[in-house]
């Protein structure tokens with residue numbers, strides 16, 4: 001599986017790969033998640049932070065209607081911060097899975113879908129939608145509880161933005177899980193493409209689907225932050241402005257944070273070439289959720305934080 005192929009030249013937009021076929025999936029217009037989510041009822045916090053905008057539509061997929069099943073024996077990190085996923089425990093960690101459908105609105109759900117919204121062109125003339133549509137895609141990883149370091153020095157020569165230049169790159173396709181059950185992809189575009197061009201196809205949640213419909217994020221998104229708000233942990237869901245910024249976890253056990261740590265402090269010390277460092281991830285009460293854990297910070301507004309998901313897999317295994 002590859003990232004979406006979108007070529008943009010200086011003088012004209014040349015759509016290739018994901019543009020080569022307007023692959024409207026039959027599932028994308030059929031009430032996504034309806035079958036999987038049948039019977040799920042809003043949880044106890046329903047209504048506390050429900051849609052702040054125009055209200056929830058019939059059959060709309062939201063944080064209240066998606067299905068969340070997290071094993072009571074799973075680490076607190078998953079129980080506290082994730083929704084719209086299934087987490088089971090394994091001998092060495094957890095298995096985390098979802099149907100990949102964003103629990104928020106997107107242009108890429110397609111006109112007529114309850115979650116459809118117009119593509120936001122007010123962001124600038126560079127922004128143009130790709131022709132793909134969101135499809136149900138099972139995303140599943142095993143994430144170790146005690147990941148083993150590859151002892152890499154994550155330098156700028158390793159983090160080169162080019163696919164296939166290191167055996168330590170995250171795999172293409174789903175390489176992590178966001179807090180809202182959406183796939184995290186690495187920041188590498190297929191050869192000849194550039195994520196800095198592909199980003200102009202992002203919807204207002206900064207996600208997009210490639211031709212096969214597997215919607216994903218490569219960068220910050222208010223989608224995962226809406227999960228934290230739903231849990232009562234933050235107020236503001238604008239990336240860069242929230243009091244806690246956690247976006248998800250990569251398949252090897254590397255969490256992806258933003259401009260804030262889990263305890264609401266700002267990252268301190270030096271960050272490596274992909275915005276990473278290792279320390280205990282504590283909440284503001286001082287509870288350690290993940291001890292000594294390498295993680296990266298997406299914080300494009302800071303000098304050292306990074307704009308995109310990590311490229312280099314710091315820990316040994318990515319099981320999917």
Ligand SMILES: [Zn+2]
Nearest residue numbers: 003004185218
């Ligand atoms: Zn992409």
Ligand SMILES: [Zn+2]
Nearest residue numbers: 261267277295
């Ligand atoms: Zn940190």
